[in-house]
Amino acid sequence: MEKAKYIWMDGELTPWDEAKVHLLTHTLHYGNGAIEGTKAYKTEDGRCAIFKLNEHTQRLLNSSKMTLLNVPFTLEELNRAQVELLQKNELFEGAYIRPLVYLGYGVMGLYHKDAPVHVGIASWKWGAYLGEEGLKRGIRLKIASMSRTPNTSGMGKAKAVANYLNSQMAKYEAVEAGYDEALLLDDQGYVAEASGACFFMVRNGQLISPPNDNSLESITQATVIDLAKDLGLEVVRRRITREEIYIADEAFLTGTAAEVTPIREVDARIIGKGGRGEITQRLQEAYFDTVSGKNEKYIKHLTYIN
Ligand SMILES: Cc1ncc(COP(=O)(O)O)c(C=O)c1O
Known part of the structure; x- marks a missing residue:
């Protein structure tokens, strides 16, 4: 650091x-x-x-x-x-x-x-959370053996220090197994979120992200949904099961630190063509344009320090 x-x-x-x-x-x-x-x-x-x-x-x-x-x-x-x-x-x-x-x-x-x-x-100063290479080529994701702390026993919408024990255990397991990041399912088996980011996938041209029932209310997820709509993409919020991820055309993570990071592999299944998908790339570019003040529509979200 x-x-x-x-x-x-x-x-x-x-x-x-x-x-x-x-x-x-x-x-x-x-x-x-x-x-x-x-x-x-x-x-x-x-x-x-x-x-x-x-x-x-x-x-x-x-x-x-x-x-x-x-x-x-x-x-x-x-x-x-x-x-x-x-x-x-x-x-x-x-x-x-x-x-x-x-x-x-x-x-x-x-x-x-x-x-x-x-x-x-x-x-x-902190560079790309999942690596510059990850932003370009995509990362490998492992579904964690532990589920995300259920709403019946946690404060899931809080970005609470205590919630990160759950994330940390999942992340450690994934990295030790040779993956880059962990995806946690909820206690019903539906996708909750990654250890420090939200999940999106593309299937048949639709952009799909789970509702925030069992995840942080992510600020980047909301930004990416706005950008996707601006690009004319159809955005659906619905529950996702693990086997659906394996056959997705594209998948990526969003988060303030993760930005828009493509996923190229999940649990030994190659996602789409095994790299950064076309829609993912468009959204990634749109995101970086937005945070760097190139998108007039969202300049209102920038607080200049100099
Ligand atoms: C557990 C978790 N989920 C999702 C996110 C993404 O949230 P945001 O886009 O607001 O950074 C983060 C990162 O802060 C996180 O730690």
């Missing part, structure tokens, strides 16, 4: 190496915290802008509300903090932004009502 100069901690720009917490930080022990993953891109006019900043900060506040964390900052304050952090870190070539709402030191035991709520925001 490439260090930046500062990390924003509860309103203060703290030097990177001094951004530390106590061992008895509540979230470290019991996992109640909320995160975001937001990205800034260099734009075509040479400036830099955060994509869908407001949507990401709103989701951070929503996740916190779901998991009973009272965030001591407003949406506007957190938006301003992220802009200022990128400016002070001079990250004008683009950056990944990681806000974290966490419970601090002072209270032990599960009942967290009196534990102090803190917010930290880090930002740094």
Whole structure:
């Protein structure tokens, strides 16, 4: 990881190496915290802008509300903090932004009502999450042996720290088995989401993505659906079973970090022609045009930092 100069901690720009917490930080022990993953891109006019900043900060506040964390900052304050952090870190070539709402030191035991709520925001340079090669040639996906935590026992719509144990177990299993990423099914056997991204497939010219019944409400998924409609594609939200994926014409993942990553293989089955499909490529190009300010219609989603 490439260090930046500062990390924003509860309103203060703290030097990177001094951004530390106590061992008895509540979230470290019991996992109640909320995160975001937001990205800034260099734009075509040479400036830099955060994509869908407001949507990401709103989701951070929503996740916190779901998991009973009272965030001591407003949406506007957190938006301003992220802009200022990128400016002070001079990250004008683009950056990944990681806000974290966490419970601090002072209270032990599960009942967290009196534990102090803190917010930290880090930002740094981070390249393609699933690799540059993955963006071009596609990745290999393994369906995880563990199902996604069901709605009856989790806060699935929250981008909650605790939810990432499920994702982490699936990811580790997939990578150790020689794959790039894991796809989790829900407890009924329908596609939920990947360990850190959403799933799309193309069959007979239709673009299909599961409803968010058992996944994060993904900001990139919504963007890609808008772009697909602009391209005149038919978009369907319905449940998908694993065997249908194996015979898809194309498949890809979407996420702030994953962007639009083609899938070339799932569980030893080659998907389509085994590379980046034609529709996937069009949507990938449309996505990169959008985040870099080349698509007039969506400039409204860019917050310029310089
Ligand atoms: C579990 C999970 N699902 C989906 C996504 C995609 O969400 P978004 O497009 O809002 O980044 C992410 C990434 O944040 C994720 O971690």
